[in-house]
Amino acid sequence: xxxxxxxxxxxxxxxxxxxxxxxxxxxxxxxxxxxxxxxxxxxxxxxxxxxxxxxxxxxxxxxxxxxxxxxxxxxxxxxxxxxxxxxxxxxxxxxxxxxxxxxxxxxxxxxxxxxxxxxxxxxxxxxxxxxxxxxxxxxxxxxxxxxxxxxxxxxxxxxxxxxxxx
Amino acid sequence: xxxxxxxxxxxxxxxxxxxxxxxxxxxxxxxxxxxxxxxxxxxxxxxxxxxxxxxxxxxxxxxxxxxxxxxxxxxxxxxxxxxxxxxxxxxxxxxxxxxxxxxxxxxxxxxxxxxxxxxxxxxxxxxxxxxxxxxxxxxxxxxxxxxxxxxxxxxxxxxxxxxxxxxxxxxxxxxxxxxxxxxxxxxxxxxxxxxxxxxxxxxxxxxxxxxxxxxxxxxxxxxxxxxxxxxxxxxxxxxxxxxxxxxxxxxxxxxxxxxxxxxxxxxxxxxxxxxxxxxxxxxxxxxxxxxxxxxxxxxxxxxxxxxxxxxxxxxxxxxxxxxxxxxxxxxxxxxxxxxxxxxxxxxxxxxxxxxxxxxxxxxxxxxxxxxxxxxxxxxxxxxxxxxxxxxxxxxxxxxxxxxxxxxxxxxxxxxxxxxxxxxxxxxxxxxxxxxxxxxxxxxxxxxxxxxxxxxxxxxxxxxxxxxxxxxxxxxxxxxxxxxxxxxxxxxxxxxxxxxxxxxxxxxxxxxxxxxxxxxxxxxxxxxxxxxxxxxxxxxxxxxxxxxxxxxxxxxxxxxxxxxxxxxxxxxxxxxxxxxxxxxxxxxxxxxxxxxxxxxxxxxxxxxxxxxxxxxxxxxxxxxxxxxxxxxxxxxxxxxxxxxxxxxxxxxxxxxxxxxxxxxxxxxxxxxxxxxxxxxxxxxxxxxxxxxxxxxxxxxxxxxxxxxxxxxxxxxxxxxxxxxxxxxxxxxxxxxxxxxxxxxxxxxxxxxxxxxxxxxxxxxxxxxx
Numbered sequence: 001x002x003x004x005x006x007x008x009x010x011x012x013x014x015x016x017x018x019x020x021x022x023x024x025x026x027x028x029x030x031x032x033x034x035x036x037x038x039x040x041x042x043x044x045x046x047x048x049x050x051x052x053x054x055x056x057x058x059x060x061x062x063x064x065x066x067x068x069x070x071x072x073x074x075x076x077x078x079x080x081x082x083x084x085x086x087x088x089x090x091x092x093x094x095x096x097x098x099x100x101x102x103x104x105x106x107x108x109x110x111x112x113x114x115x116x117x118x119x120x121x122x123x124x125x126x127x128x129x130x131x132x133x134x135x136x137x138x139x140x141x142x143x144x145x146x147x148x149x150x151x152x153x154x155x156x157x158x159x160x161x162x163x164x165x166x
Numbered sequence: 167x168x169x170x171x172x173x174x175x176x177x178x179x180x181x182x183x184x185x186x187x188x189x190x191x192x193x194x195x196x197x198x199x200x201x202x203x204x205x206x207x208x209x210x211x212x213x214x215x216x217x218x219x220x221x222x223x224x225x226x227x228x229x230x231x232x233x234x235x236x237x238x239x240x241x242x243x244x245x246x247x248x249x250x251x252x253x254x255x256x257x258x259x260x261x262x263x264x265x266x267x268x269x270x271x272x273x274x275x276x277x278x279x280x281x282x283x284x285x286x287x288x289x290x291x292x293x294x295x296x297x298x299x300x301x302x303x304x305x306x307x308x309x310x311x312x313x314x315x316x317x318x319x320x321x322x323x324x325x326x327x328x329x330x331x332x333x334x335x336x337x338x339x340x341x342x343x344x345x346x347x348x349x350x351x352x353x354x355x356x357x358x359x360x361x362x363x364x365x366x367x368x369x370x371x372x373x374x375x376x377x378x379x380x381x382x383x384x385x386x387x388x389x390x391x392x393x394x395x396x397x398x399x400x401x402x403x404x405x406x407x408x409x410x411x412x413x414x415x416x417x418x419x420x421x422x423x424x425x426x427x428x429x430x431x432x433x434x435x436x437x438x439x440x441x442x443x444x445x446x447x448x449x450x451x452x453x454x455x456x457x458x459x460x461x462x463x464x465x466x467x468x469x470x471x472x473x474x475x476x477x478x479x480x481x482x483x484x485x486x487x488x489x490x491x492x493x494x495x496x497x498x499x500x501x502x503x504x505x506x507x508x509x510x511x512x513x514x515x516x517x518x519x520x521x522x523x524x525x526x527x528x529x530x531x532x533x534x535x536x537x538x539x540x541x542x543x544x545x546x547x548x549x550x551x552x553x554x555x556x557x558x559x560x561x562x563x564x565x566x567x568x569x570x571x572x573x574x575x576x577x578x579x580x581x582x583x584x585x586x587x588x589x590x591x592x593x594x595x596x597x598x599x600x601x602x603x604x605x606x607x608x609x610x611x612x613x614x615x616x617x618x619x620x621x622x623x624x625x626x627x628x629x630x631x632x633x634x635x636x637x638x639x640x641x642x643x644x645x646x647x648x649x650x651x652x653x654x655x656x657x658x659x660x661x662x663x664x665x666x667x668x669x670x671x672x673x674x675x676x677x678x679x680x681x682x683x684x685x686x687x688x689x690x691x692x693x694x695x696x697x698x699x700x701x702x703x704x705x706x707x708x709x710x711x712x713x714x715x716x717x718x719x720x721x722x723x724x725x726x727x728x729x730x731x732x733x734x735x736x737x738x739x740x741x742x743x744x745x746x747x748x749x750x751x752x753x754x755x756x757x758x759x760x761x762x763x764x765x766x767x768x769x770x771x772x773x774x775x776x777x778x779x780x781x782x783x784x785x786x787x788x789x790x791x792x793x794x795x796x797x798x799x800x801x802x803x804x805x806x807x808x809x810x811x812x813x814x815x816x817x818x819x820x821x822x823x824x825x826x827x828x829x830x831x832x833x834x835x836x837x838x839x840x841x842x843x844x845x846x847x848x849x850x851x852x853x854x855x856x857x858x859x860x861x862x863x864x865x866x867x868x869x870x871x872x873x874x875x876x877x878x879x880x881x882x883x884x885x886x887x888x889x890x891x892x893x894x895x896x897x898x899x900x901x902x903x904x905x906x907x908x909x910x911x912x913x914x915x916x917x918x919x920x921x922x923x924x925x926x927x928x929x930x931x932x933x934x
Binding site for chain 1: 191195203462851
């Protein structure tokens with residue numbers, strides 16, 4: 001059996017603000033592309049079925065499950081991963097809030113929760129508990145840090161207001 | 167680098183009792199934390215596994231020819247190939263019963279039979295699909311009770327490891343599925359039960375559930391002729407090192423085990439899992455080889471023990487429990503893993519936190535033809551508490567006794583004897599119960615409703631001994647600039663141990679916990695630890711770290727004297743080194759070892775005056791709403807209370823209580839592995855549901871009572887498992903309170919509740 005290498009195609013896209021190109025085979029998903037060709041492992045495969053949210057990545061500012069998203073689809077797109085959320089000595093309000101409230105244990109699912117919490121606060125700067133739960137239903141945490149995650153989102157909402165005001 | 171306070175001679179005060187933020191927090195929120203599952207080494211190959219499709223059978227043939235022909239496949243490996251590099255390829259912590267790849271026989275559906283090695287995982291996966299095997303199918307046994315008397319034997323003979331002295335006598339025993347039988351005899355159960363005024367005899371069962379850490383099992387082995395390096399998702403790197411050295415017949419210093427961040431474990435990554443296979447494959451390929459499971463494959467790696475528990479209790483006319491018999495059968499699956507230890511360590515607390523004069527316990531580890539069972543956050547104790555605390559309420563109900571008063575009448579108290587004979591100390595069972603009742607407003611009646619939805623409440627209490635005697639070693643290194651690093655092999659898999667250990671170092675050396683560097687686990691650098699398991703780390707490693715820091719502190723004092731500093735001088739540590747070595751040079755190394763005292767249980771009676779260095783106690787209270795038309799149960803309130811000794815980091819303690827209780831809420835309400843002829847039929851996250859954010863109880867409180875542990879480091883003890891114990895019986899007791907039905911098997915899903923309601927109303931449903 002031989003693999004058809006001619007199926008490879010070259011794609012170019014923006015990754016955390018930088019223009020990049022990659023050669024991808026049609027079956028490669030976005031997680032594999034990010035991990036193997038760009039050394040970014042903050043989005044991680046866990047369930048492999050798009051159910052847990054550990055592999056969350058932003059494509060054109062919308063969250064997708066990287067384990068189900070074929071790499072070749074990001075041709076021409078803007079891709080953002082957790083590795084682009086912090087600057088030198090500067091965490092985002094959501095990242096700070098996750099640390100301060102202890103909203104993670106093992107950390108494997110944390111990237112996905114932070115990306116989704118950020119997207120939630122972009123859409124709704126002052127969500128209720130119920131809105132937070134509803135928005136984060138697609139992310140699972142086996143360590144069950146859910147109460148702390150809800151507290152983190154609320155703290156982050158406050159931090160964003162304070163940062164905006166300052 | 168962010169500003170980190172450097173320690174001087176003058177500290178900032180106490181580090182114990184501070185809710186220090188996780189020391190590894192920044193790596194985790196920025197996606198920079200690296201786990202083995204996403205790790206790659208230069209030149210690394212990957213392996214994918216071909217697994218058994220039958221539950222029990224002799225392997226007649228394995229055809230790997232088509233797989234070998236796939237372009238890009240480097241090796242297709244079976245047991246015969248493994249034996250050429252590791253002649254006796256059987257491993258395990260208690261029994262050497264598990265082959266690296268199935269050897270002549272397969273013993274459960276999903277057992278690894280062959281491995282394909284390629285540089286591309288997709289090619290390896292494709293090639294695995296082309297392997298075929300022929301089996302001579304043998305009768306299989308799946309149920310732990312049937313396996314006791316069945317004519318089907320999972321293993322031809324027992325192969326105990328030399329690790330545990332009390333298993334030696336089992337070597338070579340044939341025609342049994344019982345790997346280990348632990349018994350305890352206290353007083354005279356038979357006579358006391360025969361003459362008891364009230365007799366209760368019940369059977370409880372728990373289902374097969376699994377850990378599902380979100381980082382699936384993964385190991386990379388890099389074998390060279392000079393030694394082997396493993397990068398592995400493990401909770402027990404020291405054991406991995408010892409076991410790989412044994413398999414290779416080489417000294418331990420030829421085996422290096424590194425554990426980066428661990429995407430949790432809950433007991434699933436203990437002892438040895440994929441490590442032996444990865445080493446064998448790297449020996450064959452002569453390159454680094456990675457074996458990483460998918461989430462689906464975890465259903466064939468390790469699970470919790472299903473359990474059947476028959477419990478007989480005799481009660482006198484004063485509401486005093488006078489006799490209790492516990493027969494506990496643990497479904498260990500096809501390989502023993504740590505099952506025999508679960509059987510014994512859990513078994514000794516099977517009669518519960520009650521002072522009972524006549525007790526008989528038989529706790530049996532049983533082989534069956536399903537995925538092996540191991541330790542899962544509680545070492546068997548949650549399965550026991552499910553039974554005995556359900557029965558406690560059933561007895562109180564039958565005798566029309568108040569469930570609080572009945573428990574209070576029988577509860578164990580400090581100064582009295584535990585069932586094993588050890589005098590109880592620092593076991594706050596009653597204090598924990600009182601706190602639960604207080605938070606539940608127990609003295610005030612609950613509005614139970616009158617329509618379709620009925621309300622009820624229940625609670626439960628429990629006790630556990632820690633896994634012991636076990637050893638921990640730690641090293642504290644003070645560099646010439648005064649900065650401090652800790653070397654220890656406790657794995658922070660999310661429970662917060664790194665932060666807690668940094669606080670202990672900080673407390674002794676009077677420096678902020680945040681300034682202490684925690685060296686990642688690497689057995690070439692970090693010293694021995696028995697394993698991160700059974701809520702043992704804060705106590706055992708906590709002591710070792712304390713001793714190492716005290717040793718470093720004493721050596722710093724000596725250094726100060728040696729360079730002529732007066733007693734009590736506040737000269738910075740870096741100046742001491744400069745005075746001694748003329749420049750920024752040198753180290754101070756402090757070391758500490760801790761192993762508690764222990765007396766093995768008597769072989770005949772199972773009794774011991776010193777079975778555990780500390781007791782864990784917990785309680786839970788639940789309020790539920792039961793929809794009588796659908797059987798759906800909503801947990802509206804869940805109160806969890808534990809006794810943690812001193813809370814070294816109150817925030818982390820609270821998070822451990824919450825996480826443990828919520829994980830157990832899944833095991834209680836809906837999680838269950840379904841089987842058909844030994845085949846798991848819901849082996850994926852799509853079909854096996856775990857708690858999500860919507861499953862949070864309406865109100866949840868996670869509390870601890872501080873109850874100084876006199877022999878603990880700064881009065882502390884372990885907390886990782888303890889909040890799992892009482893969730894199931896508290897909810898079952900609440901359901902009974904609401905609608906008057908008693909469930910004796912988990913999970914408490916709508917179908918089970920609805921069937922019980924229909925049966926109660928005299929209109930039972932047909933079996934599905």
